[in-house]
Amino acid sequence: MKSIRCLLKKGKEKPLQSQHPWVFSGAIDQIDEGFEAGDLIKVYSHDEQFLGIGYLNPASQITVRLLAFQDIPIDEAFFAGRIREALELRKRFLPVDTDACRLVHSEGDFLPGLIVDRYGEYLVVQFLTAGMEKWKETLVAILQKEWPCKGVFEKDDADTRALEGLKTHVGLLAGEEPPQLVEVRENGLTFWVDVRFGHKTGFYLDQRDSRQLIGGISRGKKVLNCFSYTGGFSVYAARCGATETVSVESSQPALDTAKLNFEKNGLLQPAHQMVKDDVFQYLRSCQDTFDLVVLDPPSFCKSKHQVDQAGRGYKDINLCALKRVRAGGVLYTCSCSSFIDPALFQKIIFGAAKDAGRRLRILAKTSHPFDHPINIYHPEGEYLKGLLCEVE
Numbered sequence: 001m002k003s004i005r006c007l008l009k010k011g012k013e014k015p016l017q018s019q020h021p022w023v024f025s026g027a028i029d030q031i032d033e034g035f036e037a038g039d040l041i042k043v044y045s046h047d048e049q050f051l052g053i054g055y056l057n058p059a060s061q062i063t064v065r066l067l068a069f070q071d072i073p074i075d076e077a078f079f080a081g082r083i084r085e086a087l088e089l090r091k092r093f094l095p096v097d098t099d100a101c102r103l104v105h106s107e108g109d110f111l112p113g114l115i116v117d118r119y120g121e122y123l124v125v126q127f128l129t130a131g132m133e134k135w136k137e138t139l140v141a142i143l144q145k146e147w148p149c150k151g152v153f154e155k156d157d158a159d160t161r162a163l164e165g166l167k168t169h170v171g172l173l174a175g176e177e178p179p180q181l182v183e184v185r186e187n188g189l190t191f192w193v194d195v196r197f198g199h200k201t202g203f204y205l206d207q208r209d210s211r212q213l214i215g216g217i218s219r220g221k222k223v224l225n226c227f228s229y230t231g232g233f234s235v236y237a238a239r240c241g242a243t244e245t246v247s248v249e250s251s252q253p254a255l256d257t258a259k260l261n262f263e264k265n266g267l268l269q270p271a272h273q274m275v276k277d278d279v280f281q282y283l284r285s286c287q288d289t290f291d292l293v294v295l296d297p298p299s300f301c302k303s304k305h306q307v308d309q310a311g312r313g314y315k316d317i318n319l320c321a322l323k324r325v326r327a328g329g330v331l332y333t334c335s336c337s338s339f340i341d342p343a344l345f346q347k348i349i350f351g352a353a354k355d356a357g358r359r360l361r362i363l364a365k366t367s368h369p370f371d372h373p374i375n376i377y378h379p380e381g382e383y384l385k386g387l388l389c390e391v392e
Ligand code: SAH
Pocket: 199, 203, 204, 207, 211, 227, 228, 229, 230, 231, 232, 233, 248, 249, 250, 251, 254, 277, 278, 279, 280, 296, 297, 298
């Protein structure tokens, strides 16, 4: 693939010199003509020093995403090398009794725009940018070679595809069609994953370690799991000896799968309730109290302009949740928005605690597991944070 060139404005080379992989539209001074979205591009400073090579999309605020900071060919061998490195990491650290994990995590694996998730014998992929979309066939062939699997399935249904000028696509790319529900193992538990209609690629793989953490403190506890999706935290809690669990979720298909997950793990009992409701409404009308409340909402903040409003939303839901925690109980609260950084999130929980008049102690701070690595030069990659708090 041929590459074109762009020059940055004076002073805009610094982030790239520290290997930050994004160039925003405002940093670009000149760009060669005759390109299309997704083409390779070499980036130079105003005084024509080479900075890196990546791919561009003039329709995106992030106009260039960098693939390498040396002047090397970007070809099949390049992608095969990067994918092998990503797979090696997973082979080294994947917990036993687990066959569901993220194999390629976009910027975290130096492959911006590419997501590859493994669900048992199937791979589910997302090409989030026009640049990665161009390499789709090559990438699928590499994956099949490097990680033998039954099938490679594409789950590109995110609205963000439209911002990149791409159509959504959900369907098979290679091998066999996955079944309607794929069975996976996570830390010895079994879950059903709907790779076609589920959220993201089917499962919130990024909460694996936190589900384990919550399971570990659930014995003998009455647990409320808010925004439960397919019951992840509840199944762990129930399996680890929680006396009762209540899973609250607004999506009926997610709750249907949650029921199957309880059943599959031998836990389908009246003590484990599933409630279809809006969590805000549920918490406002609920009179009950719990030993452990899990709060894992969807992102309230999709852009930096929404930070204040989202902050109020997080504070409100945490205030409502705190009222449902018994004295001496625990709140596990999360935010998956990269625009709400860990310090700000803690400040929001501080505000909620103060308004609730409760004394809180942070027992643990959590993030995504090793298979969602954070490239230290790309702090925006740290999106998930959780606080495990003792509530007096
Ligand atoms: N903790 C889950 C993932 C939660 S994702 C796990 O470990 O798998 C957030 C979930 O909140 C989604 O399933 C979404 O359907 C649900 N949701 C979003 N808004 C909601 C609302 N207002 N009330 C209830 N559920 C909601």
